Amino acid sequence: MKTNNISNLVLCLVLTFSVNTFAQLNFPRGSQQAKISQRVGITDITIAYSRPRVNGREIWGKLVPYGMNNLGFGTAEKSPWRAGADENTTIKFTDDVTIEGQPLKAGKYGFHVIVNPDDTATLIFSKNHTSWGSFFYKPEEDALRVHIKTKTIPHTELLTYAFDAVDASSTTASLNWEKKGFPFNIEVDVPTIVLNDFRAKFDGRDGFQRQNWERAANYALNNGGDLNEALSWINNAISGQFYSQKTFNNLSIKAQILNKMGEPDTYGALMDEAAGMANKNQLNTLGYQMLIAKDYERALKYFKQNVANFPADANSYDSLGECYKTMGDKKNAIKNLKKSLSLNPPANVKANSEKLLAELDAI
Numbered sequence: 001m002k003t004n005n006i007s008n009l010v011l012c013l014v015l016t017f018s019v020n021t022f023a024q025l026n027f028p029r030g031s032q033q034a035k036i037s038q039r040v041g042i043t044d045i046t047i048a049y050s051r052p053r054v055n056g057r058e059i060w061g062k063l064v065p066y067g068m069n070n071l072g073f074g075t076a077e078k079s080p081w082r083a084g085a086d087e088n089t090t091i092k093f094t095d096d097v098t099i100e101g102q103p104l105k106a107g108k109y110g111f112h113v114i115v116n117p118d119d120t121a122t123l124i125f126s127k128n129h130t131s132w133g134s135f136f137y138k139p140e141e142d143a144l145r146v147h148i149k150t151k152t153i154p155h156t157e158l159l160t161y162a163f164d165a166v167d168a169s170s171t172t173a174s175l176n177w178e179k180k181g182f183p184f185n186i187e188v189d190v191p192t193i194v195l196n197d198f199r200a201k202f203d204g205r206d207g208f209q210r211q212n213w214e215r216a217a218n219y220a221l222n223n224g225g226d227l228n229e230a231l232s233w234i235n236n237a238i239s240g241q242f243y244s245q246k247t248f249n250n251l252s253i254k255a256q257i258l259n260k261m262g263e264p265d266t267y268g269a270l271m272d273e274a275a276g277m278a279n280k281n282q283l284n285t286l287g288y289q290m291l292i293a294k295d296y297e298r299a300l301k302y303f304k305q306n307v308a309n310f311p312a313d314a315n316s317y318d319s320l321g322e323c324y325k326t327m328g329d330k331k332n333a334i335k336n337l338k339k340s341l342s343l344n345p346p347a348n349v350k351a352n353s354e355k356l357l358a359e360l361d362a363i
Contacts, residue, residue: 031085031159038163040171041190042197043095047111047161047173049084054157059178066117074135080112080124082133083175084159090129098187099125100146109143113175113182119150121182146184153181191223198233210245213237218253221260231257248277252286259293268298275302280310284319296327307336314345318353325356334362 031050038045057063068078083089088110095106100123110126112134125144126137159177166172169190175182198216206212213236220230234257237250255270275286283306290299303320310316321336333356340353357363 033086034161036161036163038166038171038173040166040186040188041169042194043093043097043188043190045094045097045163045171045173045186046092047089048092049089049111049159049161050086051158051160052085052177053159054155054178060115060180061117064115066115068114071133071135074133074137076135076137079134079137080114080122083111083113087132088126088129091125095188095193098189099123099144100148100185101187102144102146104144107143112137115150115180120147121150122147123182123184148182148184151181151183152179155179191219191225194223195220195225210237210240210250213240214247214250214253217250217257221253221257227257227261231261246273246277248274248279248282251277252289256289268295271298275305278302280306280313280316283309284315287319287323291323291326296323299323300327312343314340314343314353315349317343318345318349318356321353322356325360330360334360337362 031052033048033050035046035048037047060066064081068080070077071079089112090108091111092108093104093106097104097106104125107127108129110124110129110131112124112126114122114124116122123146124142126141127143128136128138128141131137153176156176156178159175162174162176164172164174164183170185170187172183172185174184195216198212198219201207202212202216213233217230217234217237220226220233231254234250234254238246238254251270251274255267255274258270259267271286271290275283278286283302287299287302287306290296290302300320300323303316303323306313306316307320317336317340321333321340324330324333324336337353337357337360340349341357345353354363
């Protein structure tokens, strides 16, 4: 009896070892797995799926039935399409997004589709992303449903997800298979996400670097951020607890913030202080900023300063000539643009001087 017990134990161990060993073997699938990612702003969007082939089959209404259906397996009485093959197709967002105008929290979702016969579809983002296909689909686990129009596309043999268009704050993702495409728009509130990221990181070691405060303040200034917060950030760059350094960059950013806040006198004084620290390129850029702001007096002063500092620089004369042209002083514009051409300027400067002279009927 004792021998039999030992034999049974050994047999169980062998079987357990065998099962575990086979479970670790890796075999190729009929539908290959794939993953595609796209970044919008600082938000990552990742879709993981399996890619069945058309393989001569009738897809829509046949292999993929229309509407919700009992698939004959699992616990779901009515299931959508799994939007791929094998286990859940998943889509992950590292930040909150908007899908076709409807909000969806950051997270990972199971992705399903209800395909309709009238060139429309319903996309389902399920809180359950670990199921196998749609066999265990539960509508109460839906995080979001959106309705879209499908489109006719060239034949696509392998089921494919793609990001067809991307701009600064949105992308169009699409599921394409056979001759049907399922496009859907994803929008990201990039400024809010970026500014929240700054706030979180400033509590750590990133808050010890002057340049980070400068970059954050400049981003807030130019992307609809809170100007008072931007001002506090740039003040941290100029006279932080662990450093104190005025630079051309942080002074010019502070000046622009104050100008936007309606303090032109302080703005002008800071711009002049920044100009005193500027190198040739920085001063040239500052001059153009003044032109855009229609502060022609300062623009002229900065461009003249560059000419005085670099009398052999063709670009300095080109910029000064452009300033005079903008101000309506044709005589001085022509004089400085021709001086620029006499100094054998690089191609881009030459082209600009010639263009401006042509506009002044001086060629």
